[in-house]
Amino acid sequence: MFDIKMNEQAARHMIVEVGRRLYERGYIAAADGNISVRLEGRRQLLATPTGVCKGFLKPEMLVIVDEEGRKLQGDLNPSSELAMHVTIYRLRPDVNAVVHAHPPVGTGFAASGIPLTKPLVSEVVLTLGCIPLAEYGTPTTEELAQAITPYVPHYDALLLANHGALTYGADLEDAYFKMETLEHFARIALVAHLLGQERPLPPEAVSKLFQIRQRAGRTSPTPSLCQVPTPSGRATEGPANANDRITLTRRQLVDLIAESIEATLAALIDENRSST
Numbered sequence: 001m002f003d004i005k006m007n008e009q010a011a012r013h014m015i016v017e018v019g020r021r022l023y024e025r026g027y028i029a030a031a032d033g034n035i036s037v038r039l040e041g042r043r044q045l046l047a048t049p050t051g052v053c054k055g056f057l058k059p060e061m062l063v064i065v066d067e068e069g070r071k072l073q074g075d076l077n078p079s080s081e082l083a084m085h086v087t088i089y090r091l092r093p094d095v096n097a098v099v100h101a102h103p104p105v106g107t108g109f110a111a112s113g114i115p116l117t118k119p120l121v122s123e124v125v126l127t128l129g130c131i132p133l134a135e136y137g138t139p140t141t142e143e144l145a146q147a148i149t150p151y152v153p154h155y156d157a158l159l160l161a162n163h164g165a166l167t168y169g170a171d172l173e174d175a176y177f178k179m180e181t182l183e184h185f186a187r188i189a190l191v192a193h194l195l196g197q198e199r200p201l202p203p204e205a206v207s208k209l210f211q212i213r214q215r216a217g218r219t220s221p222t223p224s225l226c227q228v229p230t231p232s233g234r235a236t237e238g239p240a241n242a243n244d245r246i247t248l249t250r251r252q253l254v255d256l257i258a259e260s261i262e263a264t265l266a267a268l269i270d271e272n273r274s275s276t
């Protein structure tokens with residue numbers, strides 16, 4: 001028989017451990033970041049308290065809230081970012097843990113308005129699909145919850161413009177490792193960019209990785225955002241249902257058009273070269 005009390009205790013210890021890891025790895029500083037988990041068998045969440053350093057938490061400092069984020073139990077007040085966590089749990093019944101942090105390289109991309117959507121590393125395409133950038137929303141307000149809403153059903157890791165990063169998963173270990181993958185990939189993407197000759201995976205390779213994702217029952221990222229091609233080579237449809245509605249920001253649309261113009265120009269230059 002499932003023991004609720006044990007589960008809560010295990011969750012408390014795991015949150016303390018993940019807070020320590022986030023702080024030691026420099027993904028959070030001072031009172032940054034927040035962590036929450038669903039408490040199994042209860043319609044409740046266990047969350048970090050607001051305004052304290054999450055690197056030095058103690059199990060008794062954590063706060064129990066209801067599914068709307070209202071405090072039920074605890075000496076301290078819960079995270080000021082619970083609206084964001086609650087939105088994820090509402091939209092993703094498969095998610096049982098959420099991690100928010102400010103990892104420096106990932107957050108650097110977020111502060112520069114650059115999503116991590118290029119298929120540069122096969123493992124990242126397999127695990128996360130890609131990492132889009134949600135528009136800026138004022139921290140601690142509903143704006144932030146609204147900014148992430150279009151992305152949450154399709155992605156497990158997000159950059160938050162001018163703010164930080166957000167990952168979530170089936171359990172807290174999973175959500176935390178996605179944060180590690182996000183920051184690791186941000187470093188790799190930065191180095192590839194600095195070396196001046198990024199070579200994203202070709203469309204056929206990305207398509208195969210997405211087929212593996214689909215077979216494993218992973219989320220279906222918006223194909224155009226993750227640069228998933230169709231068999232005909234176009235990136236506007238993909239393994240996800242072609243009739244899916246997609247949401248694009250103005251900047252993403254402009255990027256897509258710019259990429260398409262660049263690709264057409266490159267093809268024309270190649271054609272010209274080979275005919276002379």
Ligand code: 13P
Pocket residue numbers: 031032033034048049050051052078079080081139
């Ligand atoms: P809380 O301490 O209220 O969770 O806020 C930390 C944070 O990082 C806000 O973005």
